[in-house]
Amino acid sequence: MSAEKQSSLVSSLHKRFLKDPWPYYVGAVMLGVLNIAILAASGKAWGVSGVFHYWGAIIADFLGASPETWAFFKNPKNLALLNKGFWGNPGSVRNFAIIIGALLASLLAGQFKIKMIKSWRQVAAAALGGLFMGYGAMTALGCNIGALFSGTASMSLHGWVFLCFIFIGGAVGSKLLVKFFMK
Protein backbone atom coordinates (compact mmCIF):
# COMPACT_ATOMS: atom_id res chain seq x y z
CA MET A 1 0.00 0.00 0.00
CA SER A 2 1.40 3.39 -0.95
CA ALA A 3 1.98 6.02 1.72
CA GLU A 4 -0.63 8.24 0.13
CA LYS A 5 -3.29 5.53 0.13
CA GLN A 6 -2.42 4.64 3.69
CA SER A 7 -2.82 8.21 4.93
CA SER A 8 -6.16 8.58 3.19
CA LEU A 9 -7.31 5.33 4.81
CA VAL A 10 -6.23 6.63 8.23
CA SER A 11 -8.03 9.92 7.69
CA SER A 12 -11.22 8.22 6.53
CA LEU A 13 -11.15 5.88 9.55
CA HIS A 14 -10.49 8.87 11.81
CA LYS A 15 -13.46 10.70 10.32
CA ARG A 16 -15.74 7.69 10.59
CA PHE A 17 -14.90 6.57 14.13
CA LEU A 18 -13.58 9.63 15.95
CA LYS A 19 -14.97 12.70 14.24
CA ASP A 20 -18.47 12.01 12.96
CA PRO A 21 -21.19 11.30 15.51
CA TRP A 22 -21.98 7.61 15.90
CA PRO A 23 -25.52 6.51 15.08
CA TYR A 24 -27.90 6.47 18.05
CA TYR A 25 -28.33 2.69 17.92
CA VAL A 26 -24.56 2.13 18.34
CA GLY A 27 -24.64 4.33 21.44
CA ALA A 28 -27.71 2.50 22.73
CA VAL A 29 -26.12 -0.94 22.35
CA MET A 30 -22.88 0.22 23.97
CA LEU A 31 -24.74 1.78 26.91
CA GLY A 32 -26.64 -1.49 27.38
CA VAL A 33 -23.50 -3.63 27.29
CA LEU A 34 -21.60 -1.29 29.63
CA ASN A 35 -24.51 -1.15 32.08
CA ILE A 36 -24.44 -4.95 32.23
CA ALA A 37 -20.68 -4.75 32.91
CA ILE A 38 -21.25 -2.27 35.76
CA LEU A 39 -24.03 -4.44 37.21
CA ALA A 40 -21.82 -7.53 37.04
CA ALA A 41 -18.80 -5.79 38.55
CA SER A 42 -20.49 -3.79 41.32
CA GLY A 43 -23.81 -5.56 41.91
CA LYS A 44 -25.68 -2.30 41.25
CA ALA A 45 -27.12 -0.76 38.08
CA TRP A 46 -25.40 2.35 36.75
CA GLY A 47 -26.19 5.69 38.38
CA VAL A 48 -24.54 9.09 38.23
CA SER A 49 -26.25 11.47 40.62
CA GLY A 50 -26.58 9.17 43.65
CA VAL A 51 -22.92 9.92 44.31
CA PHE A 52 -23.75 13.61 44.71
CA HIS A 53 -25.18 12.84 48.18
CA TYR A 54 -21.68 11.79 49.17
CA TRP A 55 -19.93 14.70 47.43
CA GLY A 56 -22.32 17.12 49.14
CA ALA A 57 -21.64 15.47 52.48
CA ILE A 58 -17.85 15.59 51.95
CA ILE A 59 -18.07 19.33 51.17
CA ALA A 60 -20.45 19.95 54.09
CA ASP A 61 -18.10 18.02 56.40
CA PHE A 62 -15.16 20.10 55.18
CA LEU A 63 -17.12 23.28 55.94
CA GLY A 64 -17.77 22.11 59.51
CA ALA A 65 -21.23 20.47 59.28
CA SER A 66 -21.79 16.94 60.58
CA PRO A 67 -23.35 14.91 57.75
CA GLU A 68 -23.15 11.67 59.79
CA THR A 69 -26.15 12.97 61.77
CA TRP A 70 -28.29 13.33 58.60
CA ALA A 71 -31.12 10.85 58.10
CA PHE A 72 -29.56 9.49 54.89
CA PHE A 73 -26.37 8.53 56.72
CA LYS A 74 -28.23 6.91 59.62
CA ASN A 75 -28.25 3.92 57.26
CA PRO A 76 -24.97 2.15 58.20
CA LYS A 77 -24.38 1.11 54.58
CA ASN A 78 -24.52 4.73 53.40
CA LEU A 79 -22.32 5.86 56.30
CA ALA A 80 -19.73 3.17 55.56
CA LEU A 81 -19.52 4.34 51.94
CA LEU A 82 -19.22 7.98 53.05
CA ASN A 83 -16.32 7.05 55.35
CA LYS A 84 -14.42 5.62 52.40
CA GLY A 85 -14.00 9.16 51.09
CA PHE A 86 -14.17 10.54 47.56
CA TRP A 87 -11.98 7.99 45.77
CA GLY A 88 -13.28 5.08 47.87
CA ASN A 89 -16.69 5.50 46.24
CA PRO A 90 -16.88 3.60 42.91
CA GLY A 91 -19.47 6.13 41.69
CA SER A 92 -16.97 8.98 42.09
CA VAL A 93 -14.41 7.06 40.05
CA ARG A 94 -16.98 6.37 37.31
CA ASN A 95 -18.14 10.00 37.17
CA PHE A 96 -14.54 11.19 37.01
CA ALA A 97 -13.86 8.68 34.21
CA ILE A 98 -16.88 9.98 32.27
CA ILE A 99 -15.36 13.47 32.27
CA ILE A 100 -11.94 12.14 31.19
CA GLY A 101 -13.58 10.00 28.48
CA ALA A 102 -15.61 12.94 27.14
CA LEU A 103 -12.48 15.11 27.11
CA LEU A 104 -10.57 12.39 25.25
CA ALA A 105 -13.36 12.01 22.69
CA SER A 106 -13.42 15.72 21.87
CA LEU A 107 -9.60 15.89 21.73
CA LEU A 108 -9.40 12.85 19.40
CA ALA A 109 -12.07 14.36 17.17
CA GLY A 110 -10.10 17.62 17.09
CA GLN A 111 -13.15 19.44 18.40
CA PHE A 112 -11.94 20.58 21.80
CA LYS A 113 -12.72 24.23 22.26
CA ILE A 114 -12.88 26.53 25.24
CA LYS A 115 -16.08 28.44 24.70
CA MET A 116 -16.74 32.03 25.47
CA ILE A 117 -19.41 32.96 27.95
CA LYS A 118 -21.83 34.82 25.75
CA SER A 119 -23.81 36.72 28.35
CA TRP A 120 -24.64 36.78 32.05
CA ARG A 121 -28.10 35.71 31.06
CA GLN A 122 -26.59 32.45 29.81
CA VAL A 123 -24.67 31.99 33.09
CA ALA A 124 -27.85 32.60 35.09
CA ALA A 125 -29.79 30.11 32.94
CA ALA A 126 -27.09 27.46 33.34
CA ALA A 127 -26.80 27.93 37.11
CA LEU A 128 -30.57 27.89 37.56
CA GLY A 129 -30.92 24.80 35.37
CA GLY A 130 -28.16 23.04 37.29
CA LEU A 131 -29.79 23.81 40.63
CA PHE A 132 -33.17 22.51 39.46
CA MET A 133 -31.64 19.34 38.00
CA GLY A 134 -29.59 18.68 41.13
CA TYR A 135 -32.54 19.26 43.44
CA GLY A 136 -34.79 17.12 41.24
CA ALA A 137 -32.29 14.27 41.03
CA MET A 138 -31.77 14.23 44.79
CA THR A 139 -35.48 14.27 45.66
CA ALA A 140 -36.29 11.65 42.97
CA LEU A 141 -33.31 9.57 44.18
CA GLY A 142 -31.90 9.39 40.68
CA CYS A 143 -31.37 11.25 37.43
CA ASN A 144 -31.91 10.24 33.82
CA ILE A 145 -29.27 7.54 34.31
CA GLY A 146 -30.05 5.95 37.68
CA ALA A 147 -33.82 6.49 37.63
CA LEU A 148 -34.65 6.48 33.89
CA PHE A 149 -32.03 4.42 32.09
CA SER A 150 -31.34 1.81 34.76
CA GLY A 151 -34.97 1.95 35.91
CA THR A 152 -36.50 1.12 32.53
CA ALA A 153 -33.73 -1.41 31.79
CA SER A 154 -34.68 -3.33 34.94
CA MET A 155 -38.39 -3.21 34.00
CA SER A 156 -39.22 -1.11 37.04
CA LEU A 157 -42.30 1.10 36.85
CA HIS A 158 -40.51 4.10 38.40
CA GLY A 159 -38.35 4.51 35.28
CA TRP A 160 -41.45 4.96 33.09
CA VAL A 161 -43.03 7.40 35.52
CA PHE A 162 -39.76 9.35 35.49
CA LEU A 163 -39.84 9.33 31.65
CA CYS A 164 -43.33 10.90 31.52
CA PHE A 165 -42.37 13.66 33.90
CA ILE A 166 -38.99 14.36 32.30
CA PHE A 167 -40.93 15.11 29.08
CA ILE A 168 -43.21 17.53 30.92
CA GLY A 169 -40.23 19.16 32.62
CA GLY A 170 -38.34 19.37 29.34
CA ALA A 171 -41.28 21.01 27.57
CA VAL A 172 -41.78 23.58 30.34
CA GLY A 173 -38.02 24.22 30.53
CA SER A 174 -37.76 24.80 26.76
CA LYS A 175 -40.63 27.30 26.84
CA LEU A 176 -39.00 29.16 29.73
CA LEU A 177 -35.63 29.13 27.93
CA VAL A 178 -37.10 30.64 24.77
CA LYS A 179 -39.18 33.15 26.71
CA PHE A 180 -36.64 34.44 29.21
CA PHE A 181 -33.17 33.55 28.06
CA MET A 182 -33.20 34.07 24.32
CA LYS A 183 -32.84 37.59 23.13
Add this chain to the structure above:
Amino acid sequence: MAEKELNCLGEACPIPLVKAQKAIKEIEVGDLLIVQIDHSCAMKNLPEWAREAKHNVETEETGEGQWEVFIEKTN
Protein backbone atom coordinates in the same frame (compact mmCIF):
# COMPACT_ATOMS: atom_id res chain seq x y z
CA MET B 1 -30.20 35.44 -3.75
CA ALA B 2 -29.78 37.02 -0.36
CA GLU B 3 -27.64 35.68 2.46
CA LYS B 4 -28.34 35.87 6.15
CA GLU B 5 -25.74 35.05 8.79
CA LEU B 6 -26.74 33.79 12.19
CA ASN B 7 -24.01 33.83 14.81
CA CYS B 8 -24.70 31.13 17.39
CA LEU B 9 -21.12 30.77 18.65
CA GLY B 10 -21.15 30.09 22.38
CA GLU B 11 -24.81 29.09 22.35
CA ALA B 12 -25.72 25.69 23.73
CA CYS B 13 -28.51 23.42 22.50
CA PRO B 14 -31.33 23.93 21.76
CA ILE B 15 -30.81 27.67 21.17
CA PRO B 16 -29.09 27.42 17.74
CA LEU B 17 -31.93 25.23 16.45
CA VAL B 18 -34.66 27.49 17.82
CA LYS B 19 -32.93 30.58 16.39
CA ALA B 20 -32.46 28.94 12.99
CA GLN B 21 -36.10 27.87 12.87
CA LYS B 22 -37.09 31.47 13.55
CA ALA B 23 -34.61 32.92 11.06
CA ILE B 24 -35.69 30.66 8.19
CA LYS B 25 -39.20 32.11 8.41
CA GLU B 26 -37.80 35.61 7.87
CA ILE B 27 -36.01 34.86 4.59
CA GLU B 28 -37.34 34.23 1.09
CA VAL B 29 -37.31 30.94 -0.85
CA GLY B 30 -33.92 30.66 -2.57
CA ASP B 31 -32.14 32.69 0.12
CA LEU B 32 -29.25 31.25 2.08
CA LEU B 33 -29.09 31.02 5.86
CA ILE B 34 -25.59 30.55 7.29
CA VAL B 35 -25.55 29.42 10.92
CA GLN B 36 -22.26 29.53 12.82
CA ILE B 37 -22.11 27.04 15.67
CA ASP B 38 -19.56 25.60 18.09
CA HIS B 39 -21.72 23.12 20.00
CA SER B 40 -21.33 19.64 18.56
CA CYS B 41 -24.92 18.58 19.26
CA ALA B 42 -26.18 21.48 17.13
CA MET B 43 -24.11 19.94 14.34
CA LYS B 44 -26.43 16.94 14.58
CA ASN B 45 -29.84 18.52 15.20
CA LEU B 46 -29.54 21.56 12.89
CA PRO B 47 -28.79 19.68 9.63
CA GLU B 48 -31.26 16.96 10.64
CA TRP B 49 -34.09 19.44 11.06
CA ALA B 50 -33.23 21.34 7.87
CA ARG B 51 -33.05 18.15 5.77
CA GLU B 52 -36.33 16.97 7.22
CA ALA B 53 -37.87 20.32 6.21
CA LYS B 54 -36.56 19.57 2.67
CA HIS B 55 -34.12 22.48 2.51
CA ASN B 56 -30.71 22.12 0.86
CA VAL B 57 -28.06 21.68 3.52
CA GLU B 58 -24.28 21.74 3.54
CA THR B 59 -21.91 21.84 6.47
CA GLU B 60 -18.33 22.98 6.77
CA GLU B 61 -15.85 22.72 9.62
CA THR B 62 -14.37 26.20 9.89
CA GLY B 63 -12.11 25.54 12.86
CA GLU B 64 -11.56 23.16 15.77
CA GLY B 65 -15.01 22.46 17.15
CA GLN B 66 -16.55 25.18 15.01
CA TRP B 67 -18.84 24.80 12.01
CA GLU B 68 -20.97 26.65 9.51
CA VAL B 69 -24.26 25.15 8.39
CA PHE B 70 -25.51 26.43 5.03
CA ILE B 71 -29.24 26.13 4.60
CA GLU B 72 -30.85 27.11 1.30
CA LYS B 73 -34.55 27.72 1.79
CA THR B 74 -36.53 25.70 -0.73
CA ASN B 75 -40.08 26.01 0.47
